[in-house]
Every structure is written in C-alpha cells, then in structure tokens.
Amino acid sequence: MQHLLKIEWLKVKNYKAFWIFSILYSFAILGINYTGYYVNELAVQNMPASQILLGTPYAFPKVWQTVGFMSSWLLYFPGILFIMLLTNEFNFKTHRQNIIDGWTRKQFITVKFVFAILFSVVATFFNLLVALLFGLITTGSHFSFTGFENIGYIFIQTVAYITFAMFLAILFRRSGAAIAVFFLYGLIFEWLITALVNFNFHLTPIGYFLPLQVTDVMLPIPFGNEVIYKGAPDLWILVVASVIYICAYYFFALRKFTKEDL
Amino acid sequence: MSILTVENLSKNYGRIQALKNVSFSVPEGTVFGILGPNGSGKTTMLGTVMDILKPTTGGYKLFDETPTAAHRKKIGTLLETPNFYHYLSGVKNLEIAAEVKQHGKEDIDRVLEMVDLTRRKDSKFSTYSLGMKQRLAIASCLLGNPNVLVFDEPTNGLDPVGIAEIRELMKNLYRQGKTIIMASHLLDEVEKVCTHVAILKRGELITSGNVNEILSNEDMVEVGAPDTDKLQEILKNMHTQTRVTFDGGIIKIFFPVGTANLSEINNYCFNNGVVLNHLLLKKKSLEARFFELTNN
Numbered sequence: 147m148q149h150l151l152k153i154e155w156l157k158v159k160n161y162k163a164f165w166i167f168s169i170l171y172s173f174a175i176l177g178i179n180y181t182g183y184y185v186n187e188l189a190v191q192n193m194p195a196s197q198i199l200l201g202t203p204y205a206f207p208k209v210w211q212t213v214g215f216m217s218s219w220l221l222y223f224p225g226i227l228f229i230m231l232l233t234n235e236f237n238f239k240t241h242r243q244n245i246i247d248g249w250t251r252k253q254f255i256t257v258k259f260v261f262a263i264l265f266s267v268v269a270t271f272f273n274l275l276v277a278l279l280f281g282l283i284t285t286g287s288h289f290s291f292t293g294f295e296n297i298g299y300i301f302i303q304t305v306a307y308i309t310f311a312m313f314l315a316i317l318f319r320r321s322g323a324a325i326a327v328f329f330l331y332g333l334i335f336e337w338l339i340t341a342l343v344n345f346n347f348h349l350t351p352i353g354y355f356l357p358l359q360v361t362d363v364m365l366p367i368p369f370g371n372e373v374i375y376k377g378a379p380d381l382w383i384l385v386v387a388s389v390i391y392i393c394a395y396y397f398f399a400l401r402k403f404t405k406e407d408l
Numbered sequence: 409m410s411i412l413t414v415e416n417l418s419k420n421y422g423r424i425q426a427l428k429n430v431s432f433s434v435p436e437g438t439v440f441g442i443l444g445p446n447g448s449g450k451t452t453m454l455g456t457v458m459d460i461l462k463p464t465t466g467g468y469k470l471f472d473e474t475p476t477a478a479h480r481k482k483i484g485t486l487l488e489t490p491n492f493y494h495y496l497s498g499v500k501n502l503e504i505a506a507e508v509k510q511h512g513k514e515d516i517d518r519v520l521e522m523v524d525l526t527r528r529k530d531s532k533f534s535t536y537s538l539g540m541k542q543r544l545a546i547a548s549c550l551l552g553n554p555n556v557l558v559f560d561e562p563t564n565g566l567d568p569v570g571i572a573e574i575r576e577l578m579k580n581l582y583r584q585g586k587t588i589i590m591a592s593h594l595l596d597e598v599e600k601v602c603t604h605v606a607i608l609k610r611g612e613l614i615t616s617g618n619v620n621e622i623l624s625n626e627d628m629v630e631v632g633a634p635d636t637d638k639l640q641e642i643l644k645n646m647h648t649q650t651r652v653t654f655d656g657g658i659i660k661i662f663f664p665v666g667t668a669n670l671s672e673i674n675n676y677c678f679n680n681g682v683v684l685n686h687l688l689l690k691k692k693s694l695e696a697r698f699f700e701l702t703n704n
Binding site: 153160163240246249253406408 | 455459461462477478480485487491493495503504508
C-alpha cells in the first residue's frame with residue numbers, strides 16, 4: 147500500500163489544483179470559524195443578554211463541536227477536489243494506463259480511498275488546531291478535553307463527504323455531472339427528503355439516516371441549547387451508520403470498477 | 409512459448425459484436441501484426457488482453473499462464489492513445505509509469521533519448537504535439553526494457569521521419585529478440601516490419617500466420633518486350649509458370665512462392681527469340697492481398 151500511495155502522491159504532488167484547493171480549504175476553515183467567532187463576540191458585546199441564547203460556542207468544551215459544525219459547510223471543497231482527481235483519470239484515460247502498466251483494478255480504487263482517508267486525517271488535524279486556537283483566545287475559556295469526541299465526528303464526516311463524492315465520480319465519470327449531483331443532493335434534496343420523511347410522514351428518525359445527513363446530525367448547530375435534530379438516534383448509531391455508508395461507497399465503487407469495461 | 413494465446417474470444421457492445429470467437433497465438437520472438445480496417449476489433453482485442461475490457465465469452469493467456477497484473481508489468485503497452493497526466497511533464501509522467509511497473513527511475517533518461525524527447529522532457533505533456541505524445545507513449549513502453557511490446561497504431565500522428573524512426577526502432581527491438589505485437593490499419597507498415605500477421609474483419613479473424621505465407625501466396629514477375637504478342641505466346645508454353653496475365657500493357661507471370669527465377673525467364677525468352685526490355689520480380693502487394701482477403 148505504501149508503494150501505491152507513493153504513486154498517488156506523485157500524481158498530486160505537482161497538480162496545482164490540488165494545492166490551490168487544499169490551501170483555499172484551509173483558509174476557509176479558518177475564515178468561517180473566525181467569522182462565527184467574531185459575530186458571536188460582537189453580539190455578546192453589544193447585547194450581553196444574547197449570551198443566554200447563544201451560549202459560549204467558541205469556549206471549551208463547546209468549541210470542538212462548533213468548529214466541526216462550521217467547517218462541515220466547507221466539505222464540498224475536498225469533495226470537489228476528489229471528484230476532480232478521479233475524473234481527471236477518466237479524462238486522461240490514465241485509469242486505463244495504470245491498469246495496463248500493471249496495477250490491478252482493485253489497487254486503483256483502494257489507493258484512492260486510502261488517500262481520501264489520509265487527506266481526512268490531515269483536514270481533521272487542522273480542524274483540531276483551529277478549535278484549539280479559538281478555544282484559547284476566547285475570554286474566560288479554559289482548556290478541556292470534554293467534547294473532544296467531536297474531533298472524531300469531524301473525521302468521520304470528512305471521510306463520508308469525500309468518499310460519497312468519489313462514489314459519484316466513479317458512477318458518472320464526468321466531473322460536471324458528479325459535482326452537480328453532489329451539490330444539488332447535499333445542499334437541497336437531502337434536506338428536502340429528511341424533512342419530508344421525518345415531518346410529513348412522521349417517520350423520525352429514518353430521515354436522519356440519509357448518506358450525508360447522518361454525519362450532519364453528529365455535529366448539530368452549537369449555538370443555543372435547543373435540540374435541533376428532534377428524535378435523533380444515539381451518536382454511536384450514527385457513527386455505525388456512517389461507517390456502513392463509507393464501506394458501501396468503497397464496495398460499490400470497487401464492484402463497478404472491477405466488473406465493467408474501463 | 410506463446411507470448412499471447414487468444415482463445416475463442418468474443419466481445420459484444422450491446423447488439424454490436426466487436427469480436428467473434430477469435431483465436432490465435434503469438435509465438436515468442438516474432439513481430440506480430442494485427443491487421444484490419446477501422447472498426448475491425450483490433451483495439452478491442454488488445455484492450456481485452458490488457459484487462460481494460462471484459463470479454464463476453466472466451467479468454468486469453470499471457471506467457472502460457474492465466475493472466476495477472478504481474479504479467480502486464482512485463483509488457484510495454486501503448487493502447488489506442490497516449491494516456492498521460494496532462495498537467496505533468498514528460499519525465500514526471502514516466503516516473504509514475506516506472507513506479508507502477510516497479511522499475512525505478514534509472515531507465516527514464518535512456519528511453520527518452522531513444523525517442524528523441526530529451527530536450528522537451530521537462531515540458532508539460534499538454535504542450536506536446538501529437539507526435540511527441542506518441543513518442544512519449546512509446547518511451548513509456550520501453551521502460552524497464554521489457555521483452556514483450558504491444559503497440560496499437562504506433563506511428564499515429566508521427567511525421568515521415570518519425571515513422572521511419574519508429575520502424576527502425578521496432579526492427580532493432582526485433583533483432584534483440586523481443587516479441588512485438590502491433591495493431592495497424594497501415595498495410596505498408598505491417599509489410600515492412602512484421603514477421604507474422606493476423607487479419608481481422610468486422611470482429612472475425614480471417615487468417616493468421618507467417619506474413620510471407622499469408623500475404624504472398626505466389627511470386628509475380630513483370631516482363632516486357634517490343635513484340636508483346638510473341639512474348640505472350642512463348643510464355644504460355646513456359647512450364648514453370650502458373651498463369652500469365654496481360655493487363656494495362658504489362659505482362660505478368662505468376663509462379664508458386666519462391667520459384668520465380670529471373671535469369672531462367674530471361675534465358676527462356678532469349679532462346680525463343682524474344683529480347684526482354686523489362687524484367688522485374690514483384691511481390692504481390694500487400695494491399696491487393698488485403699483487399700482479396702477482406703472483400704469476400
């Protein structure tokens with residue numbers, strides 16, 4: 147696997163878009179959290195009573211969850227990046243050449259998923275640093291590991307978004323189609339379906355088990371104390387469901403890629 | 409040993425049958441041409457053998473064994489188009505190919521030199537001309553000095569000098585004892601390079617075997633003399649010939665393969681009172697033979 151990852155690294159090392167996306171993504175994580183932090187500070191400064199409503203989202207221990215929630219909106223970034231990394235292969239027909247030169251089809255898919263997981267590790271670590279930063283600069287906040295499990299949820303959510311995007315890329319083979327479906331589904335249709343299933347048909351919590359939604363529920367809105375996802379299942383169930391999804395993306399991608407003409 | 413054995417291979421794309429029950433084998437140390445018009449199934453055949461297409465029925469063997477990825481690492485293959493990362497330089501692309509084949513980088517400079525790309529090795533692949541892309545693909549095939557090479561339309565996009573260079577390269581590789589499998593629709597190319605040939609037509613294998621046996625089943629000699637009528641007359645009585653034709657002012661005499669003897673013909677005519685002003689041994693053109701084979 148190390149050897150396969152080395153080749154994967156050679157593919158992205160000199161790919162400008164990879165670095166531009168990664169750097170933009172990092173700045174965006176920092177930026178979106180700074181915005182949240184700043185707006186919160188401003189609100190509390192101007193209207194101290196608002197703290198009762200908002201809580202202390204950027205203070206420990208809440209900050210682990212807050213950063214996860216804020217950053218989750220940016221997961222479309224790495225999603226698009228991985229769609230591009232895959233559809234590039236299809237466009238350049240290098241997926242064929244890799245096989246011709248001596249990879250197995252399984253190696254091609256597996257190393258992509260492993261690379262996505264490694265990328266998620268780095269992204270999660272960056273989120274951890276950002277959470278630390280904002281936790282420490284918030285006045286009256288003292289470092290605490292309470293709620294640190296949210297970092298684990300960030301990791302699972304990052305992997306889930308990226309592998310879902312990769313699955314779409316392998317399914318559609320075209321970046322345009324995969325990106326369009328990814329956005330439309332993630333930002334509009336999934337919410338719509340969740341709302342319909344849970345509230346119109348009163349089938350809660352089934353609506354929470356949609357592919358991306360299930361990870362969103364792990365990191366709910368941190369502002370205020372109201373329960374947003376009413377009737378949500380236990381966290382461990384959400385974690386298990388997310389892992390099942392991730393495995394399913396891998397197996398179906400593998401199945402499609404090993405059974406069909408390339 | 410057979411390098412490649414294709415066994416009853418069929419491939420359907422929906423209702424289109426791209427390959428129909430094709431079987432043949434490629435002996436070691438040959439230059440094996442796969443010949444056929446556009447759409448005859450050449451690339452489909454090679455794609456199947458390289459595991460990027462799945463056969464509908466039938467199968468194949470590499471090196472007399474059930475094919476695996478490890479076998480493919482020992483074969484340098486250029487299939488259909490040069491497939492490289494557009495955003496990487498030529499040399500970086502070869503580094504990836506070398507890693508996949510597990511050969512290491514040490515061979516890269518040598519193969520770039522062989523295809524005359526050293527000067528442009530650090531330019532991005534996307535800036536290459538069609539001919540340069542093709543050269544890079546050939547360089548990639550040569551990485552690790554494999555004993556078997558598969559070229560699908562290797563001279564695609566090359567200028568006349570490039571075509572001649574690649575042909576020379578292939579002849580060199582053949583002299584080194586390497587097995588080359590080459591698909592082409594350019595008859596001339598096959599005739600100049602190949603020792604063996606398989607001819608495909610609309611997915612069916614028409615024939616395969618030694619190129620001399622398949623492409624020239626008879627010797628042909630062109631003759632001419634001031635008195636054409638008399639020349640024809642005496643040639644009809646020549647007992648070694650199989651037939652004589654008169655077409656467009658040129659008399660052609662046919663003999664069984666390898667039996668045409670020019671001095672004998674010259675002698676025979678002279679003894680019968682005809683002085684030749686034209687005497688030329690011609691192999692039947694591959695083109696004529698190809699049309700003969702693919703037209704019925």
